[in-house]
Amino acid sequence: MMNMPEKRSKTPLKMGLIGCGWFGRFCLTAYSKTSDIELIAVADTNAKIAKETGDLYGVRWYSNPDQIINNPEIDLVHIATPPNTHASFASQALQQMKHVLCEKPLALSIEEGNQLVNLAKAKNRILPVNFILRYVPIVDIIKEIIDNQLFGKPIRAYFENYAADEKLHPKHWFWDSTQSGGIFIEHGVHFFDLYQYWFGNSEVLWATRLMREGTAIEDRVYCAMKHASGVFSSHYHGFDQPDLLDRQVHGILFETADILIKGWIPLSIEIQGYITKENSQILQSICPEGNLSINDKTPSKMTGRWKNIQNVHEFRFDYQLPDPKFKVYAQAVQALIRDQIRYILDPTHQRVIDEMNGLETLKLAVLATKKRINR
Numbered sequence: 565m566m567n568m569p570e571k572r573s574k575t576p577l578k579m580g581l582i583g584c585g586w587f588g589r590f591c592l593t594a595y596s597k598t599s600d601i602e603l604i605a606v607a608d609t610n611a612k613i614a615k616e617t618g619d620l621y622g623v624r625w626y627s628n629p630d631q632i633i634n635n636p637e638i639d640l641v642h643i644a645t646p647p648n649t650h651a652s653f654a655s656q657a658l659q660q661m662k663h664v665l666c667e668k669p670l671a672l673s674i675e676e677g678n679q680l681v682n683l684a685k686a687k688n689r690i691l692p693v694n695f696i697l698r699y700v701p702i703v704d705i706i707k708e709i710i711d712n713q714l715f716g717k718p719i720r721a722y723f724e725n726y727a728a729d730e731k732l733h734p735k736h737w738f739w740d741s742t743q744s745g746g747i748f749i750e751h752g753v754h755f756f757d758l759y760q761y762w763f764g765n766s767e768v769l770w771a772t773r774l775m776r777e778g779t780a781i782e783d784r785v786y787c788a789m790k791h792a793s794g795v796f797s798s799h800y801h802g803f804d805q806p807d808l809l810d811r812q813v814h815g816i817l818f819e820t821a822d823i824l825i826k827g828w829i830p831l832s833i834e835i836q837g838y839i840t841k842e843n844s845q846i847l848q849s850i851c852p853e854g855n856l857s858i859n860d861k862t863p864s865k866m867t868g869r870w871k872n873i874q875n876v877h878e879f880r881f882d883y884q885l886p887d888p889k890f891k892v893y894a895q896a897v898q899a900l901i902r903d904q905i906r907y908i909l910d911p912t913h914q915r916v917i918d919e920m921n922g923l924e925t926l927k928l929a930v931l932a933t934k935k936r937i938n939r
């Protein structure tokens with residue numbers, strides 16, 4: 565538990581961005597539609613990108629990130645540079661008494677992660693990792709379904725991530741593990757965090773990877789996890805698809821039904837199986853816009869896992885978010901920053917994510933990376 569940051573009395577908070585690449589700029593566009601943030605300046609070691617971004621958003625720009633870190637006007641620094649730079653920028657910004665929003669991952673090693681979280685505590689500053697998934701509405705619909713045990717307990721979950729590599733040219737930092745940490749650390753952390761939220765604490769059982777043919781580049785990783793709640797989960801990430809075929813699916817198997825969730829930013833859910841009438845009403849109240857069809861004529865009874873299950877009806881439930889992926893993504897970016905700023909202003913506010921999410925998922929990702937068997 566962090567010490568409370570000192571109470572501040574006003575928004576917007578003044579922000580500086582370090583790293584004006586695609587995600588830094590995506591966030592700036594999202595922030596420009598909220599009144600919680602006032603962008604003061606941006607920095608990128610690529611002066612051309614820094615200037616373009618500064619000009620686009622009408623703020624000062626620098627090719628030296630120190631100009632952000634040492635600027636007394638700035639309250640919060642958003643770090644959106646490649647992963648190997650996060651720990652040093654976060655540490656310098658905290659030393660200058662800035663709040664920090666760090667892109668995933670928090671750091672590349674557990675030692676650095678621990679030091680950063682301790683430093684944030686000592687300085688009474690926030691240091692969340694930008695785990696935007698936790699702010700996407702479908703994520704909480706699934707959490708409520710799990711907590712209400714509408715189809716019994718979850719038993720098994722998987723994430724299949726068939727990600728595009730069309731924009732990841734061979735020299736991109738993403739493929740260089742000294743810069744990215746590898747796929748579990750650079751990308752897997754989002755889903756370790758999500759699965760801990762849905763299924764509770766987890767342990768890495770086993771991990772492996774495959775290299776791109778004829779190269780030393782890891783492009784596919786796979787790991788098996790066990791959750792304290794009794795769920796076996798697995799995470800597959802392959803960065804080897806054309807943009808048009810970029811696709812992801814989560815599957816969750818419960819005692820009497822299965823859920824399929826489509827999109828790494830979850831956009832739709834499909835549920836099929838058996839449910840009691842009472843629970844079907846709870847399901848509909850959790851997600852009123854969802855389409856429930858239930859065969860309510862003949863209840864079934866069944867036995868599974870030595871449990872007698874009675875009065876259940878075959879059903880199907882479908883729900884799709886009304887907005888397209890990038891709108892949902894931008895809304896999640898806004899919701900995250902709003903939540904964190906609310907905490908800065910009112911330390912009694914319970915944030916959706918805090919410093920420990922970044923650290924705990926880094927620990928899992930580092931372990932998966934160490935455990936992976938080379939093939």
Ligand SMILES: NC(=O)c1ccc[n+]([C@@H]2O[C@H](COP(=O)([O-])OP(=O)(O)OC[C@H]3O[C@@H](n4cnc5c(N)ncnc54)[C@H](O)[C@@H]3O)[C@@H](O)[C@H]2O)c1
Nearest residue numbers: 583584585586587588608609610644645646647667668694
């Ligand atoms: N939370 C999310 O959903 C999400 C999504 C995409 C990317 N990310 C994270 O955002 C970060 C950036 O990813 P990206 O896709 O925007 O990469 P990118 O390569 O498009 O942008 C990185 C930018 O950082 C700049 N840069 C590199 N080293 C620097 C340094 N030392 N000082 C200042 N600037 C420096 C580069 O010039 C570049 O403009 C990564 O950590 C990535 O994991 C998070």
